[in-house]
């Protein structure tokens with residue numbers, strides 16, 4: 001369990017949910033892990049839990065919708081670990097609302113986090129990896145929503161469709177630098193992002209019935225895919241989305 005030994009990885013939005021699961025697994029795989037999110041105390045709490053398990057981790061607060069804070073995240077990472085080898089652009093939000101009721105500020109808020117954040121964190125990652133001249137791994141957190149529609153999630157799904165094409169374009173430009181850019185297309189994962197939705201009577205049961213695997217996913221179900229895409233075993237894979245969805249897209 002040291003597939004990422006000697007590597008430094010930033011995982012955005014890793015104070016809970018999928019990002020935390022990936023950060024903790026990266027720590028067990030020997031990486032220097034940068035835990036990031038909007039709450040500094042939570043970043044440090046998760047980093048401390050990784051260190052308690054024998055891993056190497058620090059917490060750096062960053063609102064991914066703010067370019068100055070993205071740059072501080074990268075500057076502080078380089079100051080601490082000297083280089084950046086892996087970036088998981090995981091931070092993201094979802095707001096459930098019928099299409100005809102969505103206000104401009106909702107759209108801007110989701111786009112700022114999911115699209116602007118992924119884009120400019122990815123851009124800074126690429127700049128540092130090109131400068132370092134040692135290649136690198138950029139993993140964008142997408143979704144089955146990049147492929148299939150979901151009612152009341154137009155404003156969210158369009159960000160994941162954007163991340164799909166962003167991943168392809170970044171991969172084309174960065175291949176010559178040995179930088180892999182791929183996405184993880186998560187299915188329905190049991191985290192806070194959908195907490196309100198699944199609190200509605202019968203919603204959780206109805207959702208699970210749709211999933212061929214018979215259960216919702218957990219953050220741990222994605223961590224192994226993140227390790228694979230962060231490891232040299234995936235060096236010849238770039239510009240694609242690996243779906244981790246319990247068979248949802250197979251239907």
Ligand SMILES: NC(=O)C1=CN([C@@H]2O[C@H](COP(=O)(O)OP(=O)(O)OC[C@H]3O[C@@H](n4cnc5c(N)ncnc54)[C@H](O)[C@@H]3O)[C@@H](O)[C@H]2O)C=CC1
Nearest residue numbers: 013015016017018063064091092143186188189191192193
């Ligand atoms: N849970 C699911 O069913 C699925 C989730 N995803 C994606 O996975 C990613 C993680 O989501 P979950 O772990 O499920 O949700 P979550 O709500 O548990 O975690 C989201 C993380 O992003 C962070 N975050 C939110 N806004 C931020 C900002 N402005 N700056 C920095 N960090 C911010 C939160 O602090 C949290 O750590 C998101 O990109 C989401 O779109 C994709 C497909 C399915």
Ligand SMILES: C[C@H](O)[C@@H]1OC(=O)[C@H](O)[C@@H]1O
Nearest residue numbers: 094143145187188193194
């Ligand atoms: C927010 C959704 O419930 C969640 O996020 C996604 O991308 C998938 O569509 C899941 O349903």
